[in-house]
Amino acid sequence: MIPEHAPFSPDQRQALNGLLAGFDPSQRWWLGGFLSASSGMPAVAAAPASKTPLTVLYGTESGNSEALAAQTVKAAKKKGFKAVLKNMADCQPADLEKVENLLVIVSTWGEGDPPEAAEEFYKSLMESEADFSKVKFSVCALGDTSYERFCETGKQVDARLEKLGGQRIAPRVDCDVDYEELSDQWVEAAFKALAPEPVAAAPVAFAAPAVAGVEYGKKKPFPSELLDKVLLNGEGSMKETWHYEFSLEGSGLVYQPGDALAVVAKNAPDMVEGILSAAKLTGNEEVVLKGGETKVLADALREDLEITVLSKAILKKLLAVAPSDKLQALLGDESKEELKSYLWGRWIADAVRDFAPNGLKADELVSIFRKMPPRLYSIASSPLAHPDEVHLTIASVRYEFDGQPRKGVASTYLADLVEKGGEVELFVQPNKNFRLPASDETPIIMVGPGTGVAPFRSFVEHRGESGSNGGSWLIFGDQRYSYDFLYQLEWQDHLASGALSKLDVAFSRDQPEKVYVQDKMREKAAELYQWLQKGAHFYVCGDASRMAHDVHEALLDIVEQEGGMSSEEATEYVAQLKKEKRYQRDVY
Known part of the structure; x- marks a missing residue:
């Protein structure tokens, strides 16, 4: 829009605004260049760059915080700030004492924990007595409202920076998985607080717009063809694990071993029918979604909204549209034990039946949901071995609650609703915290039970294709050899070729006695420690609640035993492995 202070009359501004509204970005760029050239004005802005410094600090688990931090730095530079990007994994609180302006973007992982790579920084900050009295700061916390301790890391960092003397220049925001709108508002508020007066933009040369075409990613997932799906478990298994192969041809999407693939799922018809029945609605009602789009309710429930996962945040929203003394009492339970018991195993439809027995209006129902978040899965293929393809290894989640069948949204969407040749929307989510060593000569140890083996299939394929001479050791576990030895023939081929040592x-x-991957580690303790002493990188992928903890404890015991160290020395040894990025985990 032409601003009021521009040298045009009101009628001219109105005419220009009407004309420009009909132009696309490339037309506006051409017109700007043409007018500059025809007037003899230089094609490069001559305003000096602002000297306002800005540090954007991030702590990331899945890559969202890093991506948002990078976008913030880019936007800051366009605003004229002298902006730099810093990773919590690469700095200490004392490094930030002399920072004048600080924006922090940090995610919360699991039950209120800091991101894996940011653990040391977080611990140091909580114990630090650094002087932040000259630091102006603001925090953007990323999290997931389905967890009890929503955005806990961001809240703790925000409080600690204030306690150390920092001056908060914009309120902290706590973002759910659909974070873009709220984080954008936070960025603008922070920029305005740090530079209330208009700042001069850095010199920018005119450049041609990007070549026309679609750029696929989070904002526009790629509609991929499902090339193949194979059930990996044998008949008689208690598990249902599928191997999926998707086409990336024409997408422009690229990935590295260790990255994740985000799948945009759709809710199953029985899930949609369940919530409609609970709310006493037909599904034919029209609703307005966040962003202003109008849709038929049943379509919105199937395609756009998270309609199953029950959380405290959902119950609070339900209470707002359906007042209930019973629900009020549940949410007010100080011990939280009753609330935790209620949430376990139930879906949103159960809560609607329990606390809104007379049903809900369509707009009330929609108001309690959040946008359907994409599901992230570790990529199970190497781009060198499978050009224009990406593979996943996914266990279908199925269980019973109160005699009723229940299932995971994305895992059964792929298993039940998408056939070979069907279309699935997806995009790549980089994971820079889970990477192969830079050198192919560096040995690697991989611990991955069940579907945790997925990224290690990618690692081994990649090393096989690149002709690596570094040792590769896989420790795999599951329930039964006969039914659950995922990718057994492939591992045998890799052993024969040398890609797997x-x-x-x-x-x-x-x-009779149960044997797990951590038990195999202890059996081979001497050899495992020798590999570490030779520079091996140690990787873990899989369940965070028990397996990752047990593997970590086994690693500490092995280092203490085989290295002749004290418990404190073994802990420091393993911590050093993390610092050197030789101990990496992809756990969930």
């Missing part, structure tokens, strides 16, 4: 397996239910 060593394979140890632990099948927990093939003998």
Whole structure:
């Protein structure tokens, strides 16, 4: 829009605004260049760059905080700030004492924990006595409202910076998985607080617009063809694990071993029918979604909204549209034990039946949901071995609650609703915290039970294709050898070719006593420690609640035992592995 202070009359501004509204970006660029050239004005802005310094600090688990931080730095530079990007993994609180302006973007992982790579910084900050009295700051916390301790890391960092003397220049924002709108508002508020007066933009040369075409990513997922799906478990298994192959041809999407693939799922018809029945609605009602789009309710429930996962945040929204003394009492439970018990296993439809027995209006129902978040899965293929393809290894989640069948949204969407040749929307989510060593000569140890083996299929394929001479050791575990040895023939081929140097397996239910991957680590303690001493990188992928903890404890014990160290020395040794990025985890 032409601003009022521009040298045009009101009628001229109105005419120009009407004309420019009909132009696309390339037309506006051409017109700007043409007018500059025809008037003899230089094609490069001559305003000096602002000297306002800005540090954007991030702590990331899945990559969202890093991506948002990078976007913030880019936007800051366009505003004229002298902006730099810093990773919590690469700095200490004391490094920030002399920072004048600080924006922090940090995610919360699991039950209120800091991101894996930011653990040391977080711990140091909580114990630090650094002087932040000259630091102006603001915090953007990323999290997931389905967890009890929503955005806990961001809240703690925000409070600690204030306690150390920092001056908060914009309120902290706590963002759910659909964070873009709120984080954009936070960025603008922070920029305005740091530079209330208009700042001069840095010199910018006119450049041609990007070549016309679609750029696929989070904002526009790629509609990929499902090339193949194979059930990996044998008949008689208690598990249902699928191997999926998707086409990336024409997408422009690229990935590296260790990255994740985000799948945009749709809710199953029975899930949609369940919530409609609970709310006493037909599904034919029209609703307005966040952003202003109008849709038929049933379509919105299937395509746009998270309609199953029940959380405290959802219950609060339900209470707002359907007042209930019973629900009020549940939310007010100080011990939280009753609330935790209620949330376990139930879906949103159960809560609607329990606390809104007379049903809800369509707009009331929609108001309690959040946008359907994409599901992230570790990529199970190497781009060198499978050009224009990406593979996943996913266990279908199915269980019963109160005699009723329940299931995971994305895992059963792929298993039940998408056939070979069907279309699935997806995009790549980089994970820079889970990478192969820079040198192919560096040995690697991979611990991955169940579907946790997925990224290691990618690692081994990649090393096989690149002709690596570095040792590769896989420790895999599952329930039964006969039914659950995922990718067994492939591992045998990799052993024969040399892409995989060593394979140890632990099948927990093939003998009276249960044997797990951490038990195999202890059996091979001396050899494992020798690999570490030779510079091996140690990787873990899989369940965070028990497996990752047990593997970590086994690693500490092995280092203490085989290295002849004290408990404190072993802890420091393993911490150093993390600092050197030789100990990396992809756990969930």
